[in-house]
């Protein structure tokens with residue numbers, strides 16, 4: 670089952686009642702291997718969407734297309750009403766609007782935590798230092814690392830480094846955040862603090878699309894859960910439905926293995 674996609678044509682003047690992310694008929698192949706076989710998905714502002722599914726089903730590829738990291742073969746993606754899959758779009762503006770956090774946080778090891786958070790707005794957006802510093806400090810306080818600004822990444826736990834990566838992404842003031850298995854590489858004891866940070870962000874109204882293997886977390890945080898398998902959306906719905914009463918045999922099989 671794919672989502673029913675309301676066929677709104679954008680005039681370039683996007684309003685928040687229209688989908689903030691609108692994906693239509695998306696296909697992506699690597700060579701002759703078709704990874705995404707026609708994805709339709711729209712996300713409203715403030716919505717929290719969790720993507721679950723077996724390894725290799727195309728989850729990472731899907732969310733990487735949303736911020737332009739992976740070019741697509743067919744279909745369209747609109748971000749705030751702007752077509753980003755056409756030949757002409759402003760990559761920089763897109764990166765500013767769409768924040769992304771990966772499993773590997775890749776902080777700069779020889780820069781302090783504060784410098785890591787400040788770097789993109791300073792170098793990419795050329796924003797004034799004092800303004801960026803103030804914002805970076807507020808974000809570090811928000812992810813509960815206000816006392817670590819002068820530390821180096823290597824002095825922090827994995828969970829703390831991942832929270833720095835989240836603050837770093839937020840420092841670009843994105844309108845939406847994408848998370849790709851951000852806790853998968855963490856020690857179990859630091860997973861929770863990262864999930865708490867994401868939960869708080871969602872509660873503040875941030876639009877979030879998350880790929881996660883943390884089913885309890887997905888159930889708790891998601892407005893909608895999307896189950897993908899072999900490049901297709903098999904089933905989508907509120908968490909109570911997907912986890913409590915899955916309709917498709919593939920969803921049931923996947924959940925029986927991970928729950």
Ligand code: ADP
Pocket residue numbers: 699704722723724725726727728729730731
């Ligand atoms: P998931 O995140 O659900 O595990 P991915 O989107 O990472 O799935 O990958 C889906 C499939 O596409 C996998 O079989 C993977 O090997 C393949 N794939 C992903 N990225 C590339 C790439 N850059 N080149 C070739 N194959 C790729």
Ligand code: MG
Pocket residue numbers: 728729730850880
């Ligand atoms: Mg993946």
